[in-house]
Amino acid sequence: VGLDANQVIRTDPRPDSQDFEPNCFPSVEFDRADFPWLFTPARADANGRLRPWLCLVVVREQDGISIGPVGQGPLPVLQIAAPARPVDELPDLSECWAWVHGQAAALDSSSAQVQAALGGAPELSLSRLLCPRRLDANTSYVACVVPTFELARKAGLGISVQDSETTAADALAAAWSMKPTAPTQVTLPVYPQWRFPTGPG
DSSP states (O other), X not given: OOOOGGGEEEEESOTTOSOBOTTSOOEEEESSTTGGGTTOOSOOOTTSOOOOSEEEEEEEOSTTEEEEOOOSSSSOEEEEOTTSOHHHHSOOGGGGGXXXXXXXXXXXXXXXXXXXXXXXXXXXXXXXXXXOOOOOTTOEEEEEEEESBHHHHHHHTTOOOOHHHHTSTTTTXXXXXOSSSOOSOEEEEOSSXXXXXXXXX
């Protein structure tokens, strides 16, 4: 239902930057190298791909996109509804494992050096979320860190989660899905958020 603002050590672009290059991917960096997976209730798949518990989405400012103040839940709320389309604004969560990584400043890539960096001084490691969206030039966007699991989405919105839901067959369901059909409306709680326009291409 929230995260420590001190975990966020950098955003790219910076909030209210005026000329972010539209050919770049927005990102947010966290102090802990394991932060994006820290509260993941799932296990890695057969290919070793572990879904993070949060991701970065970047939505175009337009009719149908709104970020409201805290409502019945503890967090601000991102609403995507007509005429905006969630399929145009949100990434495919089945690929969210590919858009997050940890980084360690080690002397070389050996296991011992990487482990030393991860377990050493905090400035030697971090984690990063990227948003894979292709941006348009001279366009205003809102970047939001949101949960990737449905139960976390409900908790962040202040919707009661029953104990039985945490052990149900769909307990690890995604916060949104574009299959078999894309939803016409998506409501998400928002952790950090910031606005920025892009510059010319």
